[in-house]
Amino acid sequence: MPVGTQATVKTQSPDELEQLGAEIILGNTYHLYLRPGAELIEKAGGLHSFSGWSRPILTDSGGYQVFSLKALNKITDAGVEFQSHIDGSRHLFTPENVVEIQRKLGADITMPLDVCTEYPAAHKKASFDCRRTFDWGKRAQAHWRESPGDQVLFGIVQGSIYEDLRAQCLQEIVDLDFPGLAIGGLSVGEPKEDLLRILAFLAPLLPDDKPRHLLGVGTPEDILDAVFYGIDMFDCVMPTRNARNGTVFTRKGKMTLKGAIYADDFRPIDPDCGCPACRKFTRAYIRHMLAVGEILGLRLTTAHNLYFYLKLMSDIRVAIAAGKYACFREARLLELSGGVDQLF
Amino acid sequence: MPVGTQATVKTQSPDELEQLGAEIILGNTYHLYLRPGAELIEKAGGLHSFSGWSRPILTDSGGYQVFSLKALNKITDAGVEFQSHIDGSRHLFTPENVVEIQRKLGADITMPLDVCTEYPAAHKKASFDCRRTFDWGKRAQAHWRESPGDQVLFGIVQGSIYEDLRAQCLQEIVDLDFPGLAIGGLSVGEPKEDLLRILAFLAPLLPDDKPRHLLGVGTPEDILDAVFYGIDMFDCVMPTRNARNGTVFTRKGKMTLKGAIYADDFRPIDPDCGCPACRKFTRAYIRHMLAVGEILGLRLTTAHNLYFYLKLMSDIRVAIAAGKYACFREARLLELSGGVDQLF
Numbered sequence: 290m291p292v293g294t295q296a297t298v299k300t301q302s303p304d305e306l307e308q309l310g311a312e313i314i315l316g317n318t319y320h321l322y323l324r325p326g327a328e329l330i331e332k333a334g335g336l337h338s339f340s341g342w343s344r345p346i347l348t349d350s351g352g353y354q355v356f357s358l359k360a361l362n363k364i365t366d367a368g369v370e371f372q373s374h375i376d377g378s379r380h381l382f383t384p385e386n387v388v389e390i391q392r393k394l395g396a397d398i399t400m401p402l403d404v405c406t407e408y409p410a411a412h413k414k415a416s417f418d419c420r421r422t423f424d425w426g427k428r429a430q431a432h433w434r435e436s437p438g439d440q441v442l443f444g445i446v447q448g449s450i451y452e453d454l455r456a457q458c459l460q461e462i463v464d465l466d467f468p469g470l471a472i473g474g475l476s477v478g479e480p481k482e483d484l485l486r487i488l489a490f491l492a493p494l495l496p497d498d499k500p501r502h503l504l505g506v507g508t509p510e511d512i513l514d515a516v517f518y519g520i521d522m523f524d525c526v527m528p529t530r531n532a533r534n535g536t537v538f539t540r541k542g543k544m545t546l547k548g549a550i551y552a553d554d555f556r557p558i559d560p561d562c563g564c565p566a567c568r569k570f571t572r573a574y575i576r577h578m579l580a581v582g583e584i585l586g587l588r589l590t591t592a593h594n595l596y597f598y599l600k601l602m603s604d605i606r607v608a609i610a611a612g613k614y615a616c617f618r619e620a621r622l623l624e625l626s627g628g629v630d631q632l633f
Numbered sequence: 634m635p636v637g638t639q640a641t642v643k644t645q646s647p648d649e650l651e652q653l654g655a656e657i658i659l660g661n662t663y664h665l666y667l668r669p670g671a672e673l674i675e676k677a678g679g680l681h682s683f684s685g686w687s688r689p690i691l692t693d694s695g696g697y698q699v700f701s702l703k704a705l706n707k708i709t710d711a712g713v714e715f716q717s718h719i720d721g722s723r724h725l726f727t728p729e730n731v732v733e734i735q736r737k738l739g740a741d742i743t744m745p746l747d748v749c750t751e752y753p754a755a756h757k758k759a760s761f762d763c764r765r766t767f768d769w770g771k772r773a774q775a776h777w778r779e780s781p782g783d784q785v786l787f788g789i790v791q792g793s794i795y796e797d798l799r800a801q802c803l804q805e806i807v808d809l810d811f812p813g814l815a816i817g818g819l820s821v822g823e824p825k826e827d828l829l830r831i832l833a834f835l836a837p838l839l840p841d842d843k844p845r846h847l848l849g850v851g852t853p854e855d856i857l858d859a860v861f862y863g864i865d866m867f868d869c870v871m872p873t874r875n876a877r878n879g880t881v882f883t884r885k886g887k888m889t890l891k892g893a894i895y896a897d898d899f900r901p902i903d904p905d906c907g908c909p910a911c912r913k914f915t916r917a918y919i920r921h922m923l924a925v926g927e928i929l930g931l932r933l934t935t936a937h938n939l940y941f942y943l944k945l946m947s948d949i950r951v952a953i954a955a956g957k958y959a960c961f962r963e964a965r966l967l968e969l970s971g972g973v974d975q976l977f
Contacts, residue, residue, distance in 0.1 A: 296921065300928045303913075325896065325921045333899055333917060341913050552669065555677055569647075569685050573677060577669045578641060584928055585641045 319354035335395025401429030415449035528594035564596035663698035679739025745773030759793035872938035908940035
């Protein structure tokens with residue numbers, strides 16, 4: 290799902306996102322709580338109405354942002370005290386009020402406040418964070434159940450790179466019978482082999498009847514691997530953030546469009562791509578847009594990358610339905626490893 | 634015509650511009666000559682092909698930019714020496730090479746190099762600039778005639794706020810039989826009454842069979858007045874630049890969308906406007922976009938302002954065709970003077 294941190298997927302309109310094939314987008318509770326505020330969005334009728342996006346929305350718990358934006362002030366059993374990265378004002382997130390905030394935001398899928406363990410972390414620290422994440426998940430669920438409404442609340446599994454912690458946390462979350470599971474604390478700096486090891490370890494333990502979301506992952510390669518280990522849903526800023534740096538994804542690898550070699554390259558980014566940027570514009574034109582700082586350049590690279598990711602997921606679904614996912618994954622990984630310079 | 638300085642009308646795609654009703658856009662020769670360069674655009678097949686805009690394009694002479702961007706180094710009868718505002722490199726514009734540059738850019742309507750007299754200027758200085766503008770216009774036309782192609786070259790009338798200079802310059806340019814006339818050097822800081830006085834003075838002198846372009850003007854009020862004095866065509870950054878500052882135009886005056894009073898205002902910018910921003914988004918949402926620096930906000934305010942200007946021109950054409958322009962102008966000026974706060 291494309292990431293729409295501040296009630297917009299950067300550079301794109303809701304209509305464009307639909308045309309690109311987006312079926313759900315993510316909003317960041319932390320950012321929306323600070324600006325424009327959950328009350329304002331509630332007054333607007335919720336995020337869908339406020340932003341003009343009518344398909345599903347998932348909001349995260351805000352926990353990851355409090356940690357990653359260095360906004361953290363103090364963490365206790367009660368919750369997380371943090372300072373706004375905008376004006377330094379002090380705030381408190383608790384398992385209960387984070388449910389309330391997301392209720393006001395009006396997302397379809399919500400997340401309980403969790404502790405995203407940084408990497409590296411000792412086993413003892415990871416275990417402690419796991420315990421707190423579980424306690425908070427339980428409190429969030431209890432609070433949510435007081436007035437469940439139309440939203441669903443997923444459970445979050447932490448545990449860093451430790452298999453025993455992951456197994457224990459998963460079992461406890463499964464026992465609480467959330468309607469979906471989110472796996473957090475991966476792709477936070479750990480080696481790729483640890484990501485794959487944890488996913489492979491968890492794969493046989495995941496309940497068959499619950500959707501599985503892998504938070505904040507990842508590269509096209511990561512997604513191909515994670516789906517192999519049973520992951521259904523992803524959110525990641527990679528397609529949109531890379532686009533704004535001028536990096537575009539293709540089936541044959543990444544391309545850095547700011548490069549001088551593209552100055553007089555009048556081919557589309559990817560001749561085989563059906564996205565709005567590739568149907569109408571050349572590498573040379575998009576490079577010019579990026580070089581002179583024109584917004585249209587960011588719009589086009591973003592549209593291309595989102596289309597690429599959404600098409601990848603669509604292709605994955607087709608391959609799974611055909612019972613050919615293992616081969617599909619190998620073939621796509623091979624193609625991605627080729628490197629764009631050799632192939633275009 | 635919307636201004637597309639760097640081969641894009643800021644924030645908009647070519648398709649969107651068409652949908653907004655744009656029939657022609659302007660490109661800036663000075664900027665395009667520096668980046669990406671006229672040769673590259675020629676290699677791409679010209680500006681239309683390079684930028685994906687298939688309707689007409691007008692390119693200016695670059696003269697105004699050389700003066701207004703303080704890039705000017707030396708001006709002689711031969712041409713203008715200037716330094717790039719980007720890297721300080723030295724360049725020379727002559728009447729002849731500016732024709733060649735615009736030939737490579739491939740615009741439909743081109744302009745000869747001129748001297749845009751700054752305001753205020755003494756009569757002697759304005760007279761001298763007028764003479765040079767005329768000499769350069771003649772040289773540009775002679776050079777253009779060596780291989781005219783499909784492009785047309787307009788003539789430019791200068792003369793600051795002096796009626797005698799304006800009359801003389803106009804007559805000389807008319808005698809050269811350019812296919813269209815551009816009036817330059819207005820809206821450069823002079824009082825509004827001087828703009829109107831010069832336009833009123835020139836009105837009876839303008840040839841009936843040539844389109845008249847007023848360079849770089851203006852506000853909705855200026856346009857209503859200038860059309861009254863016989864102007865047919867305009868270009869101005871006002872709709873796009875104001876949009877990026879959060880100022881939007883309505884029939885009832887301007888609105889500064891960043892204002893706190895719009896934070897929870899869930900109406901469209903203008904309930905009677907049919908633009909893409911007003912059909913789908915609220916003031917509160919657009920204000921949020923602008924407040925947090927999201928590109929979608931700039932896209933929406935720009936789309937609204939361009940739609941407003943293009944609709945104004947369209948309404949003007951209807952009123953002229955109906956023989957009711959004088960009343961139309963009075964009614965619209967009255968409406969615009971009301972001020973948005975009273976009326977929305």
